[in-house]
Amino acid sequence: AFAALPAEAQAQLTVLGDGQCRAALEEQTVRLGLSGRVKFAGAVEDVFPFLWKADFYLSTSVSEGMSNALLEAMSCGVIPIITDVSGASDIVEHERSGFLARSHLEYGGLLFRALDLSEAERDAMARRAVQTIVARFSMESVATRQMRLYATLMHTGTQTAR
Template structure:
């Protein structure tokens, strides 16, 4: 597996790679992860619960030198390990995919599977088109053996970039239903009173949290509900100031980073995700597995997971009025909210459990290995 950062540094793609890696190890497979060296974390090689982590990619911080150093470092790492690998799976699709494509001539036919992490402005396809030298980089990326799209939106973007339909498989992210499930919470007493809406994830511009805070003004005026924001991020200070300026200081709680959001999800009454772009959100899958009714933006992989009126609510307009209306509808109709949560849980158990998703990836790995001879 190839991913830019990895345990203990984690956001969406990293968390999914770790979960899948641990499940593969549980089944008896050997999993190696090639990732970046992290300043101040002086462990180049680590065994994390059976997953072998190699922090071998040393990079310059930014600009063209970052790209050159990342690609050259990853090419060297792949060639160093080629005799011990059956398949290479990148969990991101810009510089990781460029390097995997560039390395292929020296990999003795080893199959490479490229999996973009997201779509839209923050996705790799659009980032590629904004990058200097995009035509050359695109050619390197298309040298990879196969592509995996975790949402319909990602599939459309990469087919438009020239990936042949026969070399792209629709896949999905998975959630560990042994960890994320309904039940009592151990953090109930630490949170603002119910009813509670919870957001879990990075406090980052991609998540569009100022929109949620502006919508919460009307929610707070018309209901006793409180908003709980769980996760780290560069936007926390600005969001805290915005909440105070909107008169929400006593109705919004910033929890910060937690090892796992499972307990906070079990302490919630609904889940909210106003992102401007998503691949297939781990946070949304975790909330669905906890049987929470979910109110999410109609973007990316959100539209693959949420069937309006069946497994949750898609908000098509990025306006405070649309969001406050959607949230209040569920807060004022708890029976409907519980129905949506039960349906969301049933869909996750049937289609998106970690075991089911890894089953599909193992099948794809075996197919690619067989084709490679």
């Protein structure tokens, strides 16, 4: 999908992480003539400096929907463009807090759409991404839900014991 973007899009892709696929991806980057537009950062201990500079978080995973990487990106206001797998739609609201692709073909179209967003549209989508994380995944919101669950279970348990 990235290779299909026109050069005038002036998009740069930074790949974080290392592993067995890296060499093949680097070769593919050269083969597609993308060496100047794709950077391989390798394994990094702190992803946040990369996220604070990013406009979009891309994931084409076919199995990892709710990853820590996705939550971290959204918490930094980075708009996700991800495949719609394994609970992804529970986190990302399509076209409101990010984009969900149901196929690799659709993914390319969503990448074009995302790059075509106005600054105001990007800002609004980024804000909604952050709001989603704060409302559903912040320590406070998780602790509050856990306490409510415990209270409900304790109340149910005392009702059953009588």
